[in-house]
Amino acid sequence: MRLNYNLCHKPKTTNLYSSQIGAVVFLCTLSYKLSSLPGIVSEYLSSSTLWFYLVLSVVDIVEFALLYFFFCDGSDERLRDKIPYKIGVAILFVFLSFKCIGFFALAVLFFTVELYVGISPIIIVSILIVPMLYLGLKGVNTLARTAEILAPIVLVIIVLNLVFLDCHLDFKRNLPVLALPLKDFALHSIKYGLWLGNFFPLLFVKVQKKKFPYVFTSVSITHIITIVAVMVGVAMYGDAMKILGNLLVEISGFNQLSTEIGRMEWTALFAVIVMGVIEISFLFFGLTECSVRLTRSKYPAIIVVAVVVVLLSSLLSSPQVLADLAHTAVVGGIMLGLSLALPIYFLVVKAVYRKKDKNSSLNEALTEDRL
Secondary structure: OHHHHHHOOOOOOEEEEHHHHHHHHHHHHHHHHOOOHHHHHHHHHHHHHHHHHHHHHHHHHHHHHHHHHHHOOOHHHHHOOOHHHHHHHHHHHHHHHHHHHHHHHHHHHHHHHHHOOOOOHHHHHHHHHHHHHHHHHHOHHHHHHHHHHHHHHHHHHHHHHHHOEOOOOOHHHHOOOOOOOHHHHHHHHHHHHHHOOOOHHHHHEEEEOOOOOHHHHHHHHHHHHHHHHHHHHHHHHHHHHHHOOOHHHHHHOOEOOHHHHOOOHHHHHHHHHHHHHHHHHHHHHHHHHHHHHHHOOOHHHHHHHHHHHHHHHHHOOOOHHHHHHHOOHHHHHHHHHHHHHHHHHHHHHHHHHHHHHHHHHHHHHHHHHHO
C-alpha cells in the first residue's frame, strides 16, 4: 500500500526557495557542459570551440528566462488539468526521456572508459541508478536541499582549480573566431542539442523569493565559469583537447596546490560525480512529474529507467552507441528545436488561459452588477 501511495497520487506544484533553485541551476549547468562536451566539440570545431560555448550559453540563458517567466508564479498549479498543457507535458516526457538516457550513457562511458577501463557497464549502472532513483522519487525538495549544500563546495573546488593553475596558457589558440565557414559551424553545432533544455523540470515548481537575487546570480556565475574554463582548456591543449575525456579533471592535474598536498584530480572528480548525479536525478524528477500529470502514476517514468538499465547493461555493445545517436544532426536538431519551442509553447498556453480567466472574472462581475 505504501508503494502505491508513493507512486500513484495527484500532481502537486512544489514551492522552492530561490536559493535552492539557484543551487540546482548551478550544478545542472556545469555538470556535462564542462565534462565530456569540450573534448567532443573540439574534435571538429577546433579553435571555434570557445565561440560555440558562447552561443550555447546565450541559447541556454534565453531558454531559462522563458521557463522562469512560466514557473516563477507556479503556473503549473493552474494549468495542469488543461488539455493544451497536457499535450506540452506529453512532448516534454519524450524529450526528458531521451535526455535522461543520453546523459546516463555519457556517465557510464566516463566511468568505464576514463576511470575504470574494462569494467562491466552493469556495475556502473547499478551504482548510478540508486541515487538517481532515490532523489528523483523522493522529490525536488530533497534534491534541491542536497544541491544547496553541495553547490558551494563544488564552486570552491572549480574556482580553486582555475585560480591556482600552473601551466603554459596560449590564449591565441582560441583564435581565429571561426576556424571553419559559418555554415559548417552552424550545421555542426546543431548536433549538440542534447545539452540544452536542462531546466524543464522547474516547470513543476513555484519560486519563493528571497531578498538576494540567487537565481540571477547563479545563472551569471555558472555561465561565466563555463566560458572561462573552456577558454583555459583551449589555451592549454589547443587541438589536443579532443583527446580529453573530462576537461575539469584534466585541468585539476595542473593545480599549484598539488605540490603541497598531492594530486588534485580527486577534487574535480568529486565535483563531476556530484554534478552528474544531481543532473540525472533532476531530469528523472521531471520525468516522474510529467508521468504523474499524464497518468497519475510514476510508473511510466520508472519503466523508462528500466529500459535505460537494460539497454546500457545488456542489449547494447557499448554506451557509445547511444552517445553517437545523440550527436547526429537529426537528433540534435530535434532536441534544439524542442528546447526552444516548448518554453514558448508553455508561455503561450499560460497567456491564453490567463486572458480567459480575466474575461471570465469580468463577466462574473458584470453579471453581479446587473443582479
